[in-house]
Amino acid sequence: MPDAANFTYKLNGRVVATDDAIVSGRAVRNSGGLDPASDYILIQIADRTSRSIGLEEAIDLRQMPQPEFLSFKGDSTFSFTVNERGWEWGAATISASDIYRYASIAEELELILDSAGDTVIPADGAVVLGGHGVERIRSREAKTVVIKINGRSRTIPRRKHSYREIALLAYPDADFEKFKYTITYLKGVHGAEGDLVEGEKIEVKNGMVFNVRRSDKS
């Protein structure tokens, strides 16, 4: 008899080890202490897609390198698509961060909802899946970025911004004749940090931090 192989999978982020190459949907639920197993929906995350696993369904752990499962209390599954690939989910909403993570979408891309006229899904938002029809989610090159300026979030176009444009975001009534604005930045493109002076422009990215201090010009 061959040695019992040791297989692992992830359930809700926790690694579970088993000697069985083939496990049932029920066994996966039981390994997470989900009792009774029939009260839970089990979702398997695969390559940029996800599907619901039935109680008696057999899963061959030899066929996938890093099987990952999520469980949801309830009895309904919700279907949607991400970049034209089919997804199933065990809750009526899915957070944007889960979509980024499980669909392996790069953070600089933005998510949009096809069915709502290309509405942008905020990075800290969520999509309601319980409505009519199947929600179609796509990722695309973002047209705007969210930066922090003097500790406040501002959404600005994704392009180069000048010293004056940044100062105006912090002080909408900025007076460049009378005042000098000292602008420092952190967490820029390629981790850029430093200060921005009159005549300079800088590329912006999501999460970039700007601070503007006003002083008089003599």
Add this chain to the structure above:
Amino acid sequence: MMARVDCLATVFVEDIPEQLEDGVLYVSRQCHVALHNCACGCGEEVSTPLVATEYDFVMEDEGASIWPSIGNHDFPCGSHYIIKRGRIHWAGKMSREQIEAGRAYDRLLKRGAQPKGLGAILAWFKRLWIKFIS
């Protein structure tokens, strides 16, 4: 309203509120900045970026300290004070020379002294590199 305050209560936040309350120092570690309304009660918002070339912030049991001093020379109030352990220590109005000396030091910190010799060559490569990656 419009009352001068002699101490600041420190509040740690992730995002700074759009409207500040007088007498409160809002600190966002994530955004590397502290903001408060000028302690004289004039209503002007004072931004103190917490980065190496700007301000130092220290939190102690008694309250927050910010260094160097807050010099609101450009505000109509012309206030000048130090925030130390949550209290406002009023300082005299600075002379024009003092203000200029402070700013010259500030510029030196930010842009560094004019590079010479090997330093100048390294600086040139650094600029080229920054240009290349951006």
